[in-house]
Amino acid sequence: MYLRDYEKIHLFLLIFIAQHTTAQNTWSDRIANIIYTKCSNCHNPNGIAPFSLMSYTDASDNATDIQDAVNNRIMPPWPPDPDYNHFAHERVLSQQEIDDISDWVNNGMDRGDSTTEPAPPVFNGISEIPNPDAILGAPVYNVNTTTDLYRCFVIPAGNSIDKYITGIEAIPGNRAVVHHILIYSDTSSVPAQLDAADPDPGYTNFGGTGSQTSKLIGIWVPGQSAYYTPPGMGIKLPANTNVILQIHYPGGISGQVDSTKIALKYSTTTLREIAIESPLNHYQLDNGPLVIPPNQVKTFTAHYVLPIAVSTLAVGPHMHLLGKSIQSYAVTPTSDTIPFIDIPNWDFHWQGVYSFPRVIKVPTNSVLYSSATYDSTANNPENPNDPPAWVTLGESTTDEMMLVYFAYTYYFPGDENIIIDSNVVTDIAQPVTSSIITTAQLYDPVPNPTSERVTIQYFLPHQQSFALQVFDLTGKLIREVKGEEQSGLITSQFDLHEMRRSVHHQINDGRN
Ligand code: HEC
Structure with missing residues (x-):
């Protein structure tokens, strides 16, 4: 039979409605999706949770515990009060999701049509960051400790030029013993000396790395996913730096082996530097x-x-x-x-x-x-x-x-619109109308931030009018140049001497 266009649309809508009304609160229609997206990243054979939630059988075998844990909001673990503030990628079940899990348990864990149930997620134990630019691994370490142990492992990052981290992920070697990880960068020789003075891999240090110049660049705690920086921003990894992983192993561990890694995504263009303090x-x-x-x-x-x-x-x-x-x-x-x-x-x-x-x-x-x-x-x-x-x-x-x-x-300006x-x-x-030209290059090589005379060069791919804005470290607009319709390579010069400020020192003072 020949259908005219509007009839086809009509037919499609009917099918859609029919499917919608037959969706049941079954494992295959609804519950599997909640469990796989909100629970399985910890509840899998290599995860930190004590049992897996990777199949219908896993979930139905633990059904009443699951019901209790979600009703009491014990699982998924999420300490921040969601009524006070929301966070990106927060592990919080909606009230609807909690009710659906609870009803599903009360009604006898109906599996539904098992041929239509979603496949469990795949966790290969390798990095979550696709195609990382570097994987830095700590040496194999035998963990034997009766008390809390804070062990620092020094790994050369192997970068001959400054780089900016845009993605960072810690991959614990042995999730049963790694409690948390602080990741530092340090260009001094102190961590390597401390490492050399200890016969075993790494060295033990409670407060940070034991080096004054170490900078915190990342933190891992159970359940933490890879961290990606917002566009145009990165965590600086200076040339020839060491990365130090300070790993906390709790007391009461013997005969366990760990070799923790981090995966990094880099940019070689200069990005706005993110600090963690x-x-x-x-x-x-x-x-x-x-x-x-x-x-x-x-x-x-x-x-x-x-x-x-x-x-x-x-x-x-x-x-x-x-x-x-x-x-x-x-x-x-x-x-x-x-x-x-x-x-x-x-x-x-x-x-x-x-x-x-x-x-x-x-x-x-x-x-x-x-x-x-x-x-x-x-x-x-x-x-x-x-x-x-x-x-x-x-x-x-x-x-x-x-x-x-x-x-x-x-x-x-405009940062508050970055989602x-x-x-x-x-x-x-509303999106910002004036855009920041991220490809602008500072040259004559000058340090950035700077108080010198600078030349800024940028490339406009299409003919367009533009505004070049220069901000000081307080975020205050100090120069604005408006340009007519132009394209190609544009060069502007600024003398920043009279704008010198001491803010850079102020923010480093008074912190540990
Ligand atoms: C961030 C990791 C993580 C996520 C996500 C997570 N769990 Fe857990 N779960 C754990 C750990 C670890 C334990 C062991 C007890 C503990 O340390 O609190 C646990 C224990 C449990 C227990 C045992 C009872 C209890 O209260 O200790 C149940 C049931 C459970 N989880 C269900 C779930 C369900 C259902 C979800 C998803 C809605 C979920 N978990 C998500 C890590 C997680």
């Missing part, structure tokens, strides 16, 4: 020092006045076993509050660095705040001291800490 920290408490008497619930606060406007990308609070809750936010000079994170029930075993779903601008002179509460009573099941005892600042798990890390960069996870951001703003 903790301006809110235990050295600058409002009511310090960080000393917690036994049998007390005690709150410490810190604040930090931001000398320049920044674009914040991620936040990562850090405390140890007495930690009970932690919150961080900023207040702008116009009294707007910018929420960062609220962890109402701190869990030492589930720490993370949380990416904001869009870049957040924090204006100059905003005040960053944090408030951290510790519980040294016997009611805290994690309290390492029985009976409760004095606890002070230190690196050991049984000491305490208060750090709020931020991944940030200098603010550029990291469009599933979370609902109020997408």
Whole structure:
């Protein structure tokens, strides 16, 4: 039979509606998809969870535990309060998803039509980053420790020129023993000397790497996925640097072997540099020092006045076993509050660095705040001291800490429109009309940032009118050149001497 176009459309719609109404709350129609996307990345044979959720049988065998865990919001693990702030790629089930899982269990775990069920996801244990530019591996290490062990492994990055990391992923060699990983870069010879002084692979150091010049470039905690930087931004990996992996192995491990790797994606063009620092920290408490008497619930606060406007990308609070809750936010000079994170029930075993779903601008002179509460009573099941005892600042798990890390960069106009996870951001703003020409090259070689005379050269592929804007480190527009319709190679010169500022020093001061 010959169908005219509108009839075809009509027919298609009918089929669609028919399919829709027959969709059941069965494993194959609905539940498999939730489990595979929200649970299987940890619940797989190589994952950190104690059992797999990779098939109908896996899920139905554990059905009542799954029902309890999702109803009580214990699984998937997600410490930040989703009512306070949302994060990119957050591991949170919607109420609908929870209800569907619960109803499915109550109704006897209907499998549905097994021929239409989705295939389980594939985890090959290799990098999640497709085609990484480098995989850096720590040597094979035999883990034998009765107490917490912080072991540093020094790996030459093998880069003869400066590079900018645009993707970074840690791949624990043995997920049963790797608790968390801090990734540093360091161009000094100190880490290699410390390594050489220890006969076994790597060396042991509690606080960081033991080198003053090490820079934090990444953090891995269980459940953490690869981190990709926003477009135009990167984490600098200076030429000929060493990468140091500081791995925390908890006490009580013997006869286990680990060889952890990191996978990197690089850019060789100069990108806006992302820094990871903790301006809110235990050295600058409002009511310090960080000393917690036994049998007390005690709150410490810190604040930090931001000398320049920044674009914040991620936040990562850090405390140890007495930690009970932690919150961080900023207040702008116009009294707007910018929420960062609220962890109402701190869990030492589930720490993370949380990416904001869009870049957040924090204006100059905003005040960053944090408030951290510790519980040294016997009611805290994690309290390492029985009976409760004095606890002070230190690196050991049984000491305490208060750090709020931020991944940030200098603010550029338009940054607040950079979306990291469009599933979370609902109020997408108008796109910026003026675009930043990322291909502009600074030459005569000058350092960037700079206070010298500079030549900027850029290429306009099509005939177009353009605006060239130069910003200082505070994000303030200091020069603007508007051009007529042009194409090809354009050269502009600026003398920046009179614009010299000391902001670069200010932000490095007063931090650990
Ligand atoms: C980020 C990793 C991760 C994700 C994602 C995750 N789990 Fe778990 N799960 C664990 C770990 C680890 C344990 C072991 C107990 C612990 O350490 O809390 C666990 C334990 C469990 C348990 C045992 C009971 C309990 O409360 O300890 C159940 C049931 C469970 N998970 C179900 C789920 C379900 C269902 C999902 C998805 C909706 C899920 N998990 C997602 C890591 C994860």
